[in-house]
Amino acid sequence: MDRIIEKKKWNSKKIMTIAGITAIVALVAGSIFFTSGKSKLNVDVERITISEIKKGPFQEFIPVNGVVMPLTTIYLDAIEGGRVERKFVEDGATMKKGDPILKLANTDLELSLANQQTSVFDVLTQMQISRSQAQQNTIGKLNQMADVDNALKEADRIYKLNKKLYAQKAIGLQEFQSSENTYNYQLRRKKLASDILKQDTISVSKQLQQSNESYANMKATLELMRKKVGDLIVRAPVDGQLTSMDAEIGQSKNKGERLGQIDVLxxxxxxxxxxxxxxxxxxxxxxxxxxxxxxxxxxxxxxxxxxxxxxxxxxxxxxxxxxxxxxxxxxxxxxxxxLSDETQAVLVSKGGFYQQTGGSWIFKLSDDGKTAYRVDIQLGRQNPDYYEVMQGLQPGDKVVTSSYETYGDMQELVLKK
CATH class of the missing domain: 2.40.30.170 (Efflux pump adaptor protein, beta barrel domain)
Structure with a gap:
């Protein structure tokens, strides 16, 4: 009769299948376990900068460079153009007000001065001639006035005498009227001579005033021309030190060109x-x-x-x-x-971490100092040495302030010595 053969429950094929499935599950589970945790990076402590958070005085300031300058500087410009003829001092000399610095030569300006002087002298000569003629004319009119006065007095004497004689019937009417007409004529002549003399006096006075004004104007113009020629000698306007001198013998300088400056000490x-x-x-x-x-x-x-x-x-x-x-x-x-007053604040040293984080987070060391993990922070004001910490850190905390450029998206640093 036939015998029933029992089937084996665990054969080698089944065992290998189960083992393979178990290995795959373990691999997947391990992968999930390890990837679900924080990403870590080993970092050499000697290659990073660790700073301690502290509380202390903070002032917002900026470093700037300044150049020491005199409190007052007077610039020397060429008032008149010309060629540098002579230098009296060199750059750096200490000057007193009015001391000559250099002399410019300007032939055209000097020729204009000579012509102006000639014109003034011509006007002065003409004035003297006109004044002499006016004086002679006035003397002539005064002589005429003296003759008129004398003739009037004589006519008045004869008229009064004939008037008495006519009343006494000593002379005739014709003789009396002749003396009366002569007297009246001399009166009118005296009035006319007086008017002419008065008008002559006014005319001479106005002419003299106009001549004086014309002479004064020409003299002022001459003085101005002399001053312009005098300005060819550049002088120190104040006491001080001559600096930035830019002039050499024979060099031409235009009107208004900068020659140097005087620093008031x-x-x-x-x-x-x-x-x-x-x-x-x-x-x-x-x-x-x-x-x-x-x-x-x-x-x-x-x-x-x-x-x-x-x-x-x-x-x-x-x-x-x-x-x-x-x-x-x-x-x-x-x-x-x-840029601000000094105040007390929580401070973190400046470093390269800011370029990657923008000041929004930082790696903070654990209590045992073996790891550093990301923490969110908020920074405020800054100066060349520190950032002001508004929140996220406390005095005594230690943080990594060097560059995070190679850390990528790491969540934790494992510090190795």
């Missing part, structure tokens, strides 16, 4: 260039400081020049207090220009 100011980005925050009275010979000195903005050139504008700063001994014109100073 009564004090100094600092000319500062600032990026146009800060224009709205810069105003008179804003303070700054700099270090010179291991000492700190203070400055204040006195004047803001709002004109922007090549993306920058200028301000004048004056010393607030003591001026450094030994400071010289043209020196460059490195200035910290304060």
């Amino acid at each position: 009564s004090g100094f100011k600092v000319k500062v260039d600032i990026d146009e980005h800060y224009l709205s925050r810069i105003y008179n009275g804003l303070a700054g400081d700099f270090t010179f010979a291991d000492k700190t000195y203070k400055l204040k903005i006195k004047k803001v020049y709002s004109q922007i050139t090549n993306g920058r504008f200028q301000v004048d700063m004056t010393f607030d207090g003591k001026v450094p001994a030994g400071i010289r014109r043209g020196q460059t100073l490195q200035i910290r220009l304060a």
